[in-house]
Amino acid sequence: MTMGNREIVVLMGTCGKSAGADRVYDKFASALKAKSIAGVELKQSGCAGLCYSEVNVRTFRDGKEYLYAQITEDDVEKFIDSEIIENKTYMEKILFEADPVDDTALFPKQKRIVLRNCGKITPTSVDDYIAKDGYKAILKALTMPPEKVVQEIKDSGLRGRGGAGFPTGLKWELTRKNPAPEGRYFICNADEGDPGAFMDRSVLEGDPHSVIEGMLIGAYAIGANHGYIYVRAEYPLAVKHCLKAIEDAKARGFLGENIMGSGFSFDLKTKEGAGAFVCGEETALIASIEGKRGMPSLRPPYPAEKGVFGKSTVINNVETLANIPWIILNGGSKYSETGYEKSRGTKVFALAGKIKKGGLVEVPMGTTLREVIYDIGGGMAEPEYKFKAVQLGGPSGGCIPERLLDLPVDYESLVKTGAIMGSGGMVIMDERSCMVDLARYFLNFTQNESCGKCTFCRLGTKRMLEILERICKGQGTMDDLTLLQEIAKKCSTSSLCALGGSAPNPVLTTLKYFYDEYVEHIVNKRCPAKYCKKLLTYTINDKCIGCTACARKCPVKAISGEKKTRHFIDQQKCIKCGACVATCKFNAIDTE
């Protein structure tokens, strides 16, 4: 049978695929064939940011959009029967029914500019992008003088979304002003290394053309003829979609020589990162593009003056660039209508950790953290455990406690707390997370990723890590806290780049907001979150049925008892490894 003009869209970002989107897609293909249904177009799209409800499937009927959640292979047949054959909503898995033009019903409290096409278009189809006003902005920009394009971005108030928040229009203007007889470069920084942030991956996977178009507009504005997208190799799907998008854009005349007969040429390539967090820093990124070890160098000279291969260069982040086409089409002043004080427009946040609705959200600047976490994110994943802190900005950021949740998200307010906006990763933690351990975790990360050029970053992070490890084992002293603060201060003032400069932030913010927890570890040798294994006392309760599993697992034979009777742990022998807890199937081991 032929069902005119129906579409079934399976959302297949990396997150969707790992939830089984590939299998769902294949099942749809075979089921449509088996039922001999023609006229239904089966499409793939990127991630809509609703990662908690993967696999998502989208369809349209009678002018309305239907978004389904948690679709498995077993749903496919029933879905087709209901949606396609009977024209009825498949009630079991419906998430939203909404007006396809108006996103506000689908995403309350959000405003989607960067994510406008994510989960809607097929990222590997340039036609899909063009149908959503794609490449209209570059055509418009090409009719404007480059100064006017720069002015438009300045008017928008857009600031770099990679972390530092430098005004984008100003960056372009400063670069333009530098004489560049040998030409300029325009680079997209897609080396999203902050653990906890994944918006750049989603945008590159789900809407790569918007980033390319943003780059084209920027390149035209500053007069660059060469560009690179520096993308992490850990994101294979993003790399693949970028390469395909570049190829398609070239074939349509949007990239290459004499673009659309304008006389402007732009050649774009990708460079894959090789797994070094520090390469997100612009001078390190430049060294890496040049084929060297990704070590940062002293600024000035700024890349605007001396960048890739010594030439004047602009480096913008993925999210920043995805805003650009929208600004050119709708006007800078329209963009700046949204926002809060000096932070204009929207910001994408990646919600993860102990939150109910993890995924990507895009909110107007100035939305409070509480609104993001509770109203949009749905609050805690397991409501019986209380909210403890939200970690913002990854290894350069900090932990914000409950009492500061009414802060608006904007660059300045967040810096005041000791955290930073960073790239927008938000990891939500409940009372089971230990703040000392978290500081230790981040220091372990920065210590590993430090390139080793500056002494305080190379050695200071190592020393701070050692202190934190000591505290987590119950071997810390109160003097350690003073020492931590001292090293932290020196590390942040004596490092060349932001990695070392901000590496102490996780330590400083946890000391500031969770000082008591440090003291508990040091003085009372207790971990209030019951996380630090070495500080726990393990005992066996009366749920024990005497199965002997723990006794067999214990590496130091500290557990004894007769078969089928309650067992006991010899505290003198116990090395607090936690193996018994992991082995016990009866919840018979208490920790205190």
Add this chain to the structure above:
Amino acid sequence: MEPENTITDDIHQTLPALYQSFGKRHDSLIPILQGIQNKLKYIPKEAISIIANELSMYESDIYGVITFYTQFRLSPVGQHIIKVCKGTACHVGGAETVGEAVSEMLQISKNETSRGNKFTLEYVACLGCCSLAPVMMIDDKVYAHLTKEKIKKILEEY
């Protein structure tokens, strides 16, 4: 044929296409090394001297680049590479247990290869699938919401 010769042959067979795509230039060093590693799964010592010679670079500089970036390996790996994510969300979600479980099941620790040359265990900073934490990647496939039981089943699939 001696095994050493085979590796050198492999390198010589792989390089021309890489030079063609990326150019025989210093700034192409990283893509060239990535190309070699994609093909051979690691960068053999022999490759360093061949590339140094052909790009007119010092071997020490190339070695410096290889050891700087975590992606590159200097020793052979198993058939499949397991990358356990150590990102923040995974850490909060219990990544330590995931790593321990894989280590225990395969009897290997970080950067080691299991018996029968099947799996190599690596840790990565973040795979960017934070709302599916804890996760791991085997070759190019990401596995989400891991538990001990799930890991066991996944490993059995290979």
